[in-house]
Amino acid sequence: MAEQHSSKSIMWAIIIVAAVLIAILFPLTNKSFESAANNNAGADEAELRIQPVARFQLAKVEVAEAGGAPKDGPTVYNSVCGACHNTGAAGAPKIDAKGDWTARLGAGNAALYAAVINGKGAMPPKGGAAKLSEDEVKGAVDYILSKVK
Numbered sequence: 001m002a003e004q005h006s007s008k009s010i011m012w013a014i015i016i017v018a019a020v021l022i023a024i025l026f027p028l029t030n031k032s033f034e035s036a037a038n039n040n041a042g043a044d045e046a047e048l049r050i051q052p053v054a055r056f057q058l059a060k061v062e063v064a065e066a067g068g069a070p071k072d073g074p075t076v077y078n079s080v081c082g083a084c085h086n087t088g089a090a091g092a093p094k095i096d097a098k099g100d101w102t103a104r105l106g107a108g109n110a111a112l113y114a115a116v117i118n119g120k121g122a123m124p125p126k127g128g129a130a131k132l133s134e135d136e137v138k139g140a141v142d143y144i145l146s147k148v149k
């Protein structure tokens, strides 16, 4: 009798534990079904979940760039110089207006490089991107010259 009683209470204990587990786990599985059913929400959720990792990777890339390969002329132009030279902002000679350049070209490439490296008028030294190497600046000037000559 006593043996039967204890095995009965073990059975009840197992049933109760199983019920509690199901009560805890079912909402979780249900949630993942929901996000799987709605593909867009699922993608957003996935993006949110990987975001810190993606940020970390970006930071790593930036560090690599700072000490890494030099940027080529078009890249430097588009990220730094275009802000003024695409639109003529601050009175900058425009990249698509050859007339803006005719007088300046006469000074020769060396003078143009020096003007950008040291700054000239409203243009800050290196176009405001102090991190650029002189070769990167020259590459950007060469890119402009290839468009305006």
Ligand code: HEC
Pocket: 076, 077, 080, 081, 082, 083, 084, 085, 089, 090, 091, 092, 093, 104, 107, 111, 112, 113, 115, 116, 120, 121, 122, 123, 124, 126, 127, 128, 137, 140, 141, 144
């Ligand atoms: C903040 C706006 C601005 C940015 C950014 C800028 N420039 Fe300029 N740039 C100017 C202005 C304004 C002038 C005209 C300066 C003058 O003649 O007084 C100029 C002039 C020049 C000239 C002609 C210099 C001369 O001696 O006549 C070159 C070449 C040039 N920029 C290249 C660049 C390059 C390459 C970059 C990117 C690394 C750059 N600029 C970024 C505003 C800018």
